Amino acid sequence: MRAFDHRHPLVWDLHLTGFWMTAALIDYHGGGWLNVTRDRDNPDWLVLALSLGLSLPLLGRRAHPRAVLLALAPLALVNAWTGIALQATMLQLLVVFHIALRRPARNLWWATALITTPVAVMAARHPQGSPDQDIAPVLMSIAVAAAIGITVRTRRDHTEALEDRARRLEIERDQQAQLAAAAERARIAREMHDIIGHNLSVITGLADGGKYAAAKSPERAAQALHAIATTSRQALGELRRLLDVLREDEQTRAPHPELTPQPTLTDLTQLIDGVRAAGLPVHTTTHGSPTLSPGRQLTVYRVIQESLTNTLKHSGPGTRAHIELSYEEKGAVTATVTDTGTGAPDRTARRGGGRGLPGMQERTALYGGTLEAGPRPHPEQGWRVHLHLPEESPQ
Structure with a gap:
């Protein structure tokens, strides 16, 4: 009604x-x-x-x-x-x-x-009769009519306020969902850049090495092709898992998507071996023992991975890389990746257009850390990436 x-x-x-x-x-x-x-x-x-x-x-x-x-x-x-x-x-x-x-x-x-x-x-x-017999009933009737009106008005305003609040909460919920979806897509985009970019750089290094080895050492060329195939399958599997996460259609989503844990510091050995196989000599120095949370381990891993990927892309022939890790108490860690390449000017020119450096900075900012990336000081040549994550705050 x-x-x-x-x-x-x-x-x-x-x-x-x-x-x-x-x-x-x-x-x-x-x-x-x-x-x-x-x-x-x-x-x-x-x-x-x-x-x-x-x-x-x-x-x-x-x-x-x-x-x-x-x-x-x-x-x-x-x-x-x-x-x-x-x-x-x-x-x-x-x-x-x-x-x-x-x-x-x-x-x-x-x-x-x-x-x-x-x-x-x-x-x-x-x-x-007396005048109050005429006036008093009228005043009481006016008071009752006004009280009913005020009561209905108060209830109506309260209902409208609740409806408005529910409407605003619904809008806020939708906005929060959109922000969460955007943040998750940005995170997945960073993962795709780190994983696919690194694997493609390794494949490129292996292909270049295999091309030069084909004429002199067919066995080395075959090893390079085998490594290329292995790395390609790994990259394809990672890409498939990420695309399964991005699918929004429930009918097309896999009922049991293949899931793998995020890499940790224990996976650094496999990462460095792959880079070495691509032709980049890497030396590592470690101080202390890691006591980091999984999120901090992933940040350190991705920063090192991105640094080595950039070295493979831009450093030039004859480059060597060095990784120094220093683990401190209460989860603090310092990681420094340097190389002796001659491609620093090219990397400087590409800093504004790529996703590598912004992705490393975003990961570092999540834990209140600092990240420095730039050419090594004169007279040294090459590139230096320095990461520091402070102590973990108590929960």
């Missing part, structure tokens, strides 16, 4: 106005007003006019309650002055209800004064 009234307010207004107008006319035609009137000598046309005048304006009670009450005031005053005392004046309480429902509460003061003035006039001009 509320929904229908919201869509077609005129229908309800016409029905309610017609109902009260009919009641007023029955009171007039049936002579019911004679039971409460204080002057029976008033003409019928005046009684009829007041009956219609006190009921018809209710049609605009919702849209313009103050204007309707002002329009009823002179009619109520005539009703009191003549002593007709039609009960239709009680219809002003409907208007009071809508004033309390739709207008500021201060409007109730002048509405009360406007309604009680004719009552006071009737009590003075046509007394019937």
Whole structure:
């Protein structure tokens, strides 16, 4: 019913106005007003006019309650002055209800004064008992009508506030989901860059080495091709797993996707062996023993992987790399990767367009660490990447 009234307010207004107008006319035609009137000598046309005048304006009670009450005031005053005392004046309480429902509460003061003035006039001009017997019931009726209006208004405002809050929470939930999805896609993009980029760089190094070895040592060339095939299968498997995660269609998603744990520091040996097989000599120095959380181990692993990948891509022939790891107490770690390559200018030019350095910086920032990447100080040549992760904060 509320929904229908919201869509077609005129229908309800016409029905309610017609109902009260009919009641007023029955009171007039049936002579019911004679039971409460204080002057029976008033003409019928005046009684009829007041009956219609006190009921018809209710049609605009919702849209313009103050204007309707002002329009009823002179009619109520005539009703009191003549002593007709039609009960239709009680219809002003409907208007009071809508004033309390739709207008500021201060409007109730002048509405009360406007309604009680004719009552006071009737009590003075046509007394019937003490004046308080006429005024007190009217004041109580006004208070009840206003209280009902305020109660309905408070409940309506509370409901609207709850609906608005639910709507905002739903929007916030959707935004959080979108942000989480974007963050997850960015993370997967970093993983794809680190994994696929590294493997392709290794494959490129193996292919170049196999090309030079084919003429002089067919066995070395065959070993290079075997390593290329192994690395390619590994890269293809990693790519397939990442693409399975990116699929959003439940019907096309694998029911049991193949999952592998994220690499840790124990996988560094396999990583370095692959880089060595691609033709880049790598020397490692380790101080202390690792006591890092899995997330910190992944960060160190990816930074070293990206550094070695960049060395394979840009360092040039005859390059050597050195990795120095220093493990400190409470999860602090320092990793430095240097090379002796001559491709530093090329790497500097590509820093702004690639994803490698931003990805390393994002990973480092997650744990409040620092990352420095740039050419080694003169007179040394080559490139240096320095990572430091501070102590883990207590949970």
